Amino acid sequence: MSDTATGTPVSAGGPTASKHAPTEHALAELLAANGWVNPNVTVTGAASVGAQRSTLLVDIDSAGQQTRAVAQISSGVIAATPATVEAAVIRLAAAEGVPTPRVLAATDSLPGSGQPAMVVSHEPGLSIPRRVLRSVADLGTGEALAADCGAALATLHRRDVSSAPSDLDRLRLDDPFGDYCDDLAAKLDLLPQPHPAIRLGVEWLRRHPPSPPSSPTLVHADFRTGNLLVHEGRLSAVLDWELAHVGDPMEDVAYLCLRTWRFGNDHLPVGGFGTLRALRAAYESGGGVWRDDAFAWWMAARTAWWACGLAAQAAAFTTGLTDSIVLAASGRRVPELEYDLLNLIDPHHRREP
């Protein structure tokens, strides 16, 4: 999303009338269908450099009122949750008390282009990792932010999943960890090249399942530095809900602590800004149940998953689906994740995360 504490969008929109006119028209049509009166949409800038979708800053003019908003439009290179399902999950999480942007409109097929799209309220704060970590270090709020994350996750995981959208992915209850390993193996099989280090990790995980959760919960599944909007050093909104599903709550807690999301601040396991003690204390006092064995298992499992994700981004480049140099470069980041994965499962290399 945008980094608005600086007061300027990340990328200036410039003279946008010609370039963005079809998008502005399509978004206006979407908003009109969602009850906005004669909305006029102006794209004011591009907010993020996301690989899967473009995120635009927009001004909505409707019934004499100006509303700043953010439009997320999927590129469609890698399939994701339908935007309407993502919107339903955000509304559920917000109703429970998780800080999120407000959903203004969502569609699985934007008029004209047919792309999935969602328009959400513009919230203040930073999301680009290097800026977030610098700001938090300057303000000295790392532990408070880790506690914010623990509290937000505990709130999300409290949510009764019976009311979650029925088309959300659900981990199989009889064998959740074997099910997850099957998914990882299937991802590996789809890659154009074999990755024996990841394969070894997946087969190790299959043979070392942790204790199961007492009950499945709503899981954000991409809860990490970069998807957290941070305003004045504190959590202001949780972004990017497209991977949300029903599963093991420890998946979320572990993912926030992967080394890859510390952006070089390796000594601060929680997102590169906080300690496990602060995260865990807030999570437990919010009603979350912390399971050490599941935390360790999901650290390795989610590291394997992101290794597959980076390899898939590189494959999208090598097979000609994209010409993005950023996605191409992801292929050279795979060894980092493989290295972390082997460290996490190697009994001769066990250390605190």
Add this chain to the structure above:
Amino acid sequence: MGDQPTAEALLEAMADTLDRQVVPSAVGGAQHAARVVANLCRIIGRELASEPGSGAAGDLEAEVWRLLGSDEPPDDVPPMGQASALSTEAVAALDRALRSPDPQLLDAALPLLRRDVERRLAISKPTYLEDRP
């Protein structure tokens, strides 16, 4: 003997130019792309400077084939790439064996794969290795 400067020297100069002149004046996605390209220049420079099959990973190919129950690697297997000490065939054979491994294979393959990963990481991001105890 090719023309000067060498490929390695040019890649380093390309990375420095992007970092010092392009990144500070670019914004948003263009700035991010410039950073990524500068980093790729440095990766390619390290890859060009590395010698395949040398150093700690030297005998890795033979060790992988021994682990898989074959005394000799197949003839004329080309290395998978400068960064890896393993041939495409060895990587594929190891991956196949690891699909339904016995516990001994998992234990025995881990240190071999660690050596290959560390070798590739020494090229793609050497600072990442510095956390080793």
